[in-house]
Amino acid sequence: MRNMATYDFMETFRNTSQWMGATARTMASYPAMSVIPNPAMQWLSAWGEVAERSFARMAVKPDWNIRTITCEDGRDHLVSVDTVVNKDFGDLIHFNVNGRTEQPRKILLVAPMSGHYATLLRSTVISLISNCEVYVTDWHNARDIPVSAGKFDIEDYTLYLVDFMRHLGPDTHVIAVCQPAPLTLAATAYLAEEDPKAQPRSLTLIGGPIDPDATPTDVTDFGRRVTMGQLEETMIQRVGFKYPGVGRQVYPGLLQLTSFISMNSDRHAKAFNEQIMRVARGEASDHDAHNRFYDEYLSVMDMPAEFYLSTVERIFKNGEIAKNEFVVAGKHVDIGKITSVAVKTVEGANDDISAPGQCVAALALCTGLPDSKKASHLEPGAGHYGIFAGKSWRNNIRPLVLEFIDANSGSKPVSANTNNAA
Structure with a gap:
């Protein structure tokens, strides 16, 4: 109470x-x-x-506000947001450009579950949908999810991504923005061993904490200083009587917002x-x-308590992804099993949240991937937000990402490891 x-x-x-x-x-x-x-x-x-x-x-989910888009045919096309996979904690949505032929580039944009809604990627989506089929992970506000739906931690998050990738099929190109980068890498490795035919063609990781200790920041220092008991005591609350998720343990959005604002008050x-x-x-x-x-x-938005606490403990404190020791549903996920999915990392030189070095660490973990399938980019002068939305993204990073996608859109060999294929 x-x-x-x-x-x-x-x-x-x-x-x-x-x-x-x-x-x-x-x-x-x-x-x-x-x-x-x-x-x-x-x-x-x-x-x-x-x-x-x-x-x-503070209490309203923003609208995508993408009514129309001008495509390469010079015409304005209406855009509808369609739910293609519906789950308790998040949906897979598709930005359907009406009256346009289906585009060959199919992109899964993995949005962060870090306090803001997926609409934070609105400008990123707008920059892609003119010549791509764009799908986005639309995470739900935990306050609106009944307790009967159960828990949701980083293992559940990873399995959600696995399901979304399976649904979209092997011609998909995945772009993970910030917080979900480690878990998207893990989901890809999970598929590489369990269901190789469902692997995406490419994986682009943008400003994510693959190895938080590679370059310490205020975020990583906070993770080291605070104990899990302190976090649970000071950050976790139960949803009040006003919302459908009454009684669910969450990291409240209003408390997160207080932290965001205090950093640059x-x-x-x-x-x-x-x-x-x-x-x-x-x-x-x-x-x-x-x-x-x-x-x-x-x-x-409120974040499920299990997701927040397991992220801090397993990604930042224990470094399970960085050490290639991550476990999902009792099974070790070996990132070295990725042998055919092209992987690219993008970092901002002035990123003070996921500093340069944290994301590019993913390439060293992909021991089974040839160097020809690896790429990295460090954007000069770009901060955390600028590497996925803004001038740096529009003018420099987006063209490089699309070039990387096009270069890896040919026939993709299936991993030789098919012993555990689903």
Whole structure:
């Protein structure tokens, strides 16, 4: 009950803050207030508008907002988001470009389960769907998943990826962004031994912590300092009575957001102060740069407690992927079994979350893969976000990734290891 009360307290604080913003905006905008020529009323109305929108966004899943796309035929095509595989903790969705012939490039974009929704990859998807068939892992908010659905840890996550890859078939090219990179590598190795015919043609790992100890960052230092008992005591709560997942243990999205903001609190405070002044002067708009960014940034989701704790313990503390000691459902997953899937790593020189060296470590683990099937790229001047969305991605990284995909789209030999094929 203590953890449920804490969860409900956070939700009450968010809801109250949203109400206070709405109240301030309404009160300061009341026509009678214009009789008082006081700029404080304009500021109060602006503060209320920004506060109401910000706290409201924290409880809402963003829409993909990809209505149309201009394809290589020069025409605008409607885009629909179709669910092709439905599971308790996440779906496999397809961005179906209506009226266009099916594209030869089939890409599975593995989104992080790290506090934000898969819509964080919106710009990445937009950059790919004009000439690719794009599928994305759309993870669910744990607060909306009933306890009866069971647990979900990194082994379950890996098996979800295995199922998604099997569904899409062997002509798939997988791109894993950030957090899921180690588990996507493990899922590929799992298929290499269990179901070689279902392996993807290529695997691109972008800014992921394959070996967190290769280049220490604040994230890895935190993982070393804090014990698992401390994490469970301070970070894990039970979903309150308002949501379908009542009683489920989670790492709450609101608590994660507090951590995100505290890392750059001065920058966020400045951004919101400047936005309040823009609203007061009538210079802001519904879709200006501030709202576009923070509508996504503030939309957070609860993470299953088992997934969060097992990620910290097994990926960061124990380094099971880095040591090639990862186990799924009682079976050791040997990354060296990958012999035919081309693997490419992408890192940002200024990445302070998954620093250079952490992701490229995957290539050394692929001992059964010839050098001709391995590639790596270090993007100068790019931070963590820039390597999958932004100018660096659009101008430099995306063309290299598509070139790598095209180079490995021919006939793919099946691994010789078929003893345990499903």
